[in-house]
Amino acid sequence: GAVVSQHPSRVICKSGTSVKIECRSLDFQATTMFWYRQFPKKSLMLMATSNEGSKATYEQGVEKDKFLINHASLTLSTLTVTSAHPEDSSFYICSAKNEKGNQPQHFGDGTRLSIL
Amino acid sequence: AQKITQTQPGMFVQEKEAVTLDCTYDTSDPSYGLFWYKQPSSGEMIFLIYQGSYDQQNATEGRYSLNFQKARKSANLVISASQLGDSAMYFCAMREGRGSNYKLTFGKGTLLTVNP
Numbered sequence: 001g002a003v004v005s006q007h008p009s010r011v012i013c014k015s016g017t018s019v020k021i022e023c024r025s026l027d028f029q030a031t032t033m034f035w036y037r038q039f040p041k042k043s044l045m046l047m048a049t050s051n052e053g054s055k056a057t058y059e060q061g062v063e064k065d066k067f068l069i070n071h072a073s074l075t076l077s078t079l080t081v082t083s084a085h086p087e088d089s090s091f092y093i094c095s096a097k098n099e100k101g102n103q104p105q106h107f108g109d110g111t112r113l114s115i116l
Numbered sequence: 117a118q119k120i121t122q123t124q125p126g127m128f129v130q131e132k133e134a135v136t137l138d139c140t141y142d143t144s145d146p147s148y149g150l151f152w153y154k155q156p157s158s159g160e161m162i163f164l165i166y167q168g169s170y171d172q173q174n175a176t177e178g179r180y181s182l183n184f185q186k187a188r189k190s191a192n193l194v195i196s197a198s199q200l201g202d203s204a205m206y207f208c209a210m211r212e213g214r215g216s217n218y219k220l221t222f223g224k225g226t227l228l229t230v231n232p
């Protein structure tokens with residue numbers, strides 16, 4: 001079964017709306033989660049590393065004021081796309097790694113965001 | 117320079133036959149890990165197999181095996197006895213260094229189509 005849950009799976013909203021996406025690790029604690037963006041038929045691009053209890057680390061070129069990340073607990077990270085515009089339309093996917101042992105990153109099912 | 121190179125944008129294979137998906141990588145870090153993920157059209161990222169840089173034997177997981185050639189910096193995925201459900205995008209990814217906060221770098225992916 002899924003070990004990382006991402007919600008919602010699909011969002012369609014008007015330009016100017018802020019959208020919040022949740023990423024939960026279901027049966028393990030994750031001090032670190034990752035947020036990726038994927039354009040159609042392209043690879044995953046890391047946007048930021050979400051750190052529990054501290055500020056997220058953003059990749060070069062990613063606007064931190066546009067993509068707000070909050071990691072308030074060991075099992076939940078949220079990505080808020082603020083004042084979304086059509087160019088923000090994309091597939092957003094999160095991942096988390098179980099800190100214990102040599103575990104791979106497990107991914108959520110992703111969120112398809114469409115801004116009209 | 118790209119850290120992960122997947123030279124096959126698309127591959128076709130007949131059902132029940134084996135197929136090899138290529139992946140080469142570039143790193144100067146002696147400690148690294150290589151991952152393969154499957155992404156069906158629905159979007160979720162499914163972990164398939166992992167190979168650590170210090171692992172002596174090639175990784176295997178059911179029908180998946182990783183042909184790890186360290187000197188050539190290649191980590192090709194071999195899928196045996198292909199099934200129709202194997203049709204998907206396949207991404208090779210690399211983790212550099214140790215510790216829990218590692219980031220994954222993804223290749224551009226290979227779209228595999230299994231023909232009946």
